[in-house]
Amino acid sequence: MRKFIIAALAASVLTPTLATAQTADLRRDGRDARHDQYQISQDQRQIQQDRRQVQQDRRDLRQDQRSNREAWRDYRDQNRNAFHRGPYGPPRGYSYAPVRVGVSLRPPFYANRYWIADPGAYRLPRAMPGTRWVRYGNDVLLVNLRTGRVQTVYSAFFY
Numbered sequence: 001m002r003k004f005i006i007a008a009l010a011a012s013v014l015t016p017t018l019a020t021a022q023t024a025d026l027r028r029d030g031r032d033a034r035h036d037q038y039q040i041s042q043d044q045r046q047i048q049q050d051r052r053q054v055q056q057d058r059r060d061l062r063q064d065q066r067s068n069r070e071a072w073r074d075y076r077d078q079n080r081n082a083f084h085r086g087p088y089g090p091p092r093g094y095s096y097a098p099v100r101v102g103v104s105l106r107p108p109f110y111a112n113r114y115w116i117a118d119p120g121a122y123r124l125p126r127a128m129p130g131t132r133w134v135r136y137g138n139d140v141l142l143v144n145l146r147t148g149r150v151q152t153v154y155s156a157f158f159y
Helices: 002-078
Strands: 131-136 139-144 150-154
Antiparallel strands (some): 131 139
């Protein structure tokens, strides 16, 4: 019986201690959950700010591209002689037809006689290795020399 009473007393003494420990754990868990929720809301605000910044950067890029096109048109209008080339002679057996990005040309259309020797004179961007600026009618095309695939088209480039 004595063992039973000692066990009952030990249980009654330990129960509040365990309850207090569980309460402290619950409070800590609650604080952690609130902190996590705060972090999530902070991250969401940051994502929204980043999206707004990306949208603003895109608007700025479009504006810069627009002003670059206008500057290029002004340059072209002031230097008309540089953009007036002789008549275009397509390869024998072929004729001119408008092309778009992604079209594959046959090798005679991007042979070295159609290459633009100095793209900088026309303010064309530098061609990456393996590509070349090519005259195609009054258009200028950036062509992958290995596949013949058109990467960029500037229509009505020459007068």
